[in-house]
Amino acid sequence: MSRNEKRIVLALSVVIALTRLLAPAASLFDWDEALFTMGVRDYDVAHHQPHPPGYPLFIAAAKGVHLLGVEEFRSLQAIVFLGAVFLFPALFFFAREAGFDFTTAVCGAAIFSFFPNVLLYGGTGFSDVPATTLVFVACALLLRGRTDARAYVAGAIVLGIAAGFRTPNLIIGAAPALLATWHRIRARSYASVAIAILAGGIIVAASYGGAALASESVAGYLDAVEAQRKWVREVDSWRNPIRGSLRGAAVLFFVQPFQHEDLMRTLAVFVAISVIAGLVRRRAAVPIVLATFAPLAGIAWLNFDVNTASRYAIAYMALHALLAADGFLLLGRHRAVQLFLAAATVAVSLGWSWPALRLQRTTPAPPVAALRWVAENVPVSERVFVHRSYYPHADAILPRHNVTLFDNDALVKDITGDWIVDWRTYAEGHNFTYPRTNPLWKVVRQRAFEASVRPVPVLRK
Secondary structure, three states: OOHHHHHHHHHHHHHHHHHHHHOOOOOOOOHHHHHHHHHHHOOEHHHOEOOOOOOHHHHHHHHHHHOOOOOHHHHHHHHHHHHHHOHHHHHHHHHHHHOOOHHHHHHHHHHHHOOHHHHHHOOOOOOHHHHHHHHHHHHHHHHHOOOOHHHHHHHHHHHHHHHHHOOOHHHHHHHHHHHHHHHHHHOOOHHHHHHHHHHHHHHHHHHHHHHHHHOOOHHHHHHHHHHHHHHHHHHHOOOOOOOOOHHHHHHHHHHOOOOOHHHHHHHHHHHHHHHHHHHHHOOOHHHHHHHHHHHHHHHHHHHOOHHHHHHHHHHOOHHHHHHHHHHHHHHHOOHHHHHHHHHHHHHHHHHHHHHHHHHHHHOOOHHHHHHHHHHHHOOOOOEEEEEHHHHHHHHHHOOOOEEEEEOOHHHOOOOOOOEEEEOOOOOOOEEEEOOOOOHHHHOOOOOOOEEEEEEHHHHHO
16 A cells, blocks of 8 residues: 555544544343443353353453453443454455455445444444454454465464454454465465464364353353254244244345345445446455355354344345445446445444434433433332343343343232333333334334333232
8 A cells, every 4th residue: 555545544543543532332231232341340150141152252251351441341442342343454464365446445444434333333232343353353363364374373373363353253364364275385384384273273272162162061161052052943943933034134145134124235236236246347355255244144044143233244244335336336327426436435434323323322321321320219128020131131231130030920910019121111100211213223123112110909900
């Protein structure tokens, strides 16, 4: 890159990093965030603290922040925020190594950074954003490793770390790793291949072996992993007859993982233009992007929970962003047109996401608000009934209270003098809600938008 290009990338990296300050949530929200929080407090995958396979390096990084006196959820957020800060330069680096020109790489990385799901989840306690940043860096280093042995080994090491954050990163890193390994073998750089495989393998094995050893027992860890695999196979995947059609799932995972139909369908047109032109003209960048991200998209389509498509798609939506930016240039034929369309996409994404960012940043999630009300107003001597859908939240927020879980109102109708936290709202209770008209409803998993606290006798009325 020229000196001016380096300055542009640095300036954009700083500006985009500052926009990440719009996202940090006022509290944890989702079920899995509560499990991650419990994992920072007391790691045990056998007890789903967090859920299998354990995300060991993500939790380890958060534990490192926690040692500084930061509370568990904020420790997770700190790692996620760091990942969000470096998303733009990481994807730019990958795009350049894949073969895109400077402007397309800048536009694609900027578009990705402002996708609503990328923006919003960059302020949460989920592992997706930092894991994605790491795998972008790993893939970029591996692609550079086609001609540089040191970059190749470094890429294998970073890919191992990325897999320690989220195992699907191995799927994303597979194509760049295979391509780079082929070039290393052709260059007779056998030592670098051996070192890379050994280093990456040791990191992954140590990460998940450590997760098993840190749990209640290795057998308990393996049982939990197997139970999770069975759940995915029988409930989340295409094998579940009530999951819906594969066609409907394809729309969710491939075209519009969040519900901004106009934006995503428009981008899909430009992605198609880029793919067709790239394959016809045999431009290496397009097949590299497809080989890197399309396999995970296909696996997600067939196997992942359709209700969480927005979050799962973060890992592969660089494909949408980079190819759309490439399509802008191909159709417009001028850099000015490409820059205008990229800027318009960023503006539309940010403007549409703004109400959701503001709600997430300023208002605690309803189940958290309800449980905090209990923590501040209900003596620890009194029993609190919590609906099972909020049990991990209760574990994280009410560790000292006498909590009883329920999923059937009949079990608590005859109890007096106690309190109940429910996912429904009641006129007689203390109610906490997120409006379903907010765009947040169209991005995150559609649950936990209402919660209430009320005395148990109210159920009799």
